[in-house]
Amino acid sequence: MTDPIVDVKDLCRTFGQTEALQNVTLTVRPGQVYGLVGENGAGKTTLLKHLLGLLKPTSGTVQVFGMDPVANPAQVLSQIGFLSEDRDLPMWMRIDQVLHYYGGFFASWDSEYAQELLSTFDLKAEQRLKALSRGQLARVGLLVAVAHRPKLLLLDEPSSGLDPVVRQDILSAIIRTVADDGRTVVFSSHLLDEIQRVCDHVTMIHGGRVLLSGPLDEILEQHSRMTIRLSKPSKSTPSIPGAIRCEGSGREWTVLCNGASTEPYRWVEASGAEILDTGMPSLDEIFVARIRQAGVPAGEGQS
Amino acid sequence: MQIRISQEDGTPIYQQVMHQVRLLVSTGRLEPGEQLPAVRRLARQLLINPNTVARAYRELESGGVVKSRPGAGVFVAEGSSPLSRKEKNRLVNERIDALLIEADQLNFDTETVLTMVKQRSNQFGKGTKK
Secondary structure (H helix, E strand, O other), X not given: OOOOOEEEEEEEEEEOOEEEEEEEEEEEOOOOEEEEEOOOOOOHHHHHHHHOOOOOOOXXXXXXXXXXXXXXXXXXXXXXXXXXXXXXXXXOOEHHHHHHHHHHHOOOOOHHHHHHHHHHOOOOXXXXXXXXOHHHHHHXXXXXXXXXXXXXXXXXXXXXXXXXXXXXHHHHHHHHHHHOOOOEEEEEOOOHHHHHHHOXXXXXEEOOEEEEEEEHHHHHHOEEEEEEEEEEEEOXXXXXXXXXXXXXXXXXXXXXXXXXXXXXXHHHHHHOOEEEEEEOOOHHHHHHHHHHHHOOOOOOOOO | OOOOOOOOOOOOHHHHHHHHHHHHHHOOOOOOOOEOOOHHHHHHHHOOOHHHHHHHHHHHHHOXXXXXXXXXXXXXXXXXXXXXXXXXXXXXXXXXXHHHHHHHHOOOOHHHHHHHHHHHHHHHXXXXXX
């Protein structure tokens, strides 16, 4: 197998008393689109900051392109494109100045590509950043993140608070990055439909720990949903073995379960209930069910 | 090639692509020998991961629906699909089960459903197809 682009092993990070990341392990391989999902404050941004070498692990190791990003910032950062949630762009500049400024940092800056994106995004070189809308700023941030054709594109909540048109630009930039010579993307989002659309691998973080991780298709195929009708109404949630989450009232309940397990089905049969409907839950439903099952994380706070 | 990705349920996207290509082929919207869009192109059109498109094409190829010619692209396979009898049965049975469940919920008995299936089939003009 090819060498991983990102290799995180047993990463722990504490801020004072808060355990922001606990034993996080993940491997991102070339050409993957890797999604990080989790609630606000779950530790996604903290994890990304470790990949950028902006934070030092309390324990554990972080390797990007086979190097420690804290020890080799120049080599690592020159090959990464990063779009942060609070895109820290020099607001006093004009767009052409921004391009010139960032172009100076990267040996691999592709001016032609930058110009092409500028017109795709309908931006004008002489516009000042402070006069731009939120969506236009996001596009500038995106342009700056991809124009040096980075080997690894890191996006931290790229779509949050943006309209559908800009979100589409961001998704198509992600697709383009992987489609053109198999570069790699890691992005965090709480918009699960985006993750479901473009990612091939998903890691769910909750309270600084990895709750679930694997190929997206496997995660989807390993969960199933059924709606059942009990033989008589139940006031409390029926406790069904193997169920991750059970919701409903009276006689009708919807159960999210591990698709591989036959336990819930045997329970249904034994209890005289009837299966009304079965289906495959979306990533969103799986996420909510898993988070509720996991309960309130021990190390609250920190993003 | 018209494909719609739905995210209402958790059906993996590669399966959605496979299913819809199969549908387009079986309804004749895609003809034998016709070229499918390149992986990257379809990925960008649908805004999905190119690896997903590649997987769908790969599985369609092993199912005999399409054939890839190195350097040229992916094409709808000529002739009948070489799916095994068992595989064909499985695919159709899956659909029948879904239909029967739905019909049962709506209080149609099996006889009525059979009649309705025949009627629809005649409308397709394929009632006599072996």
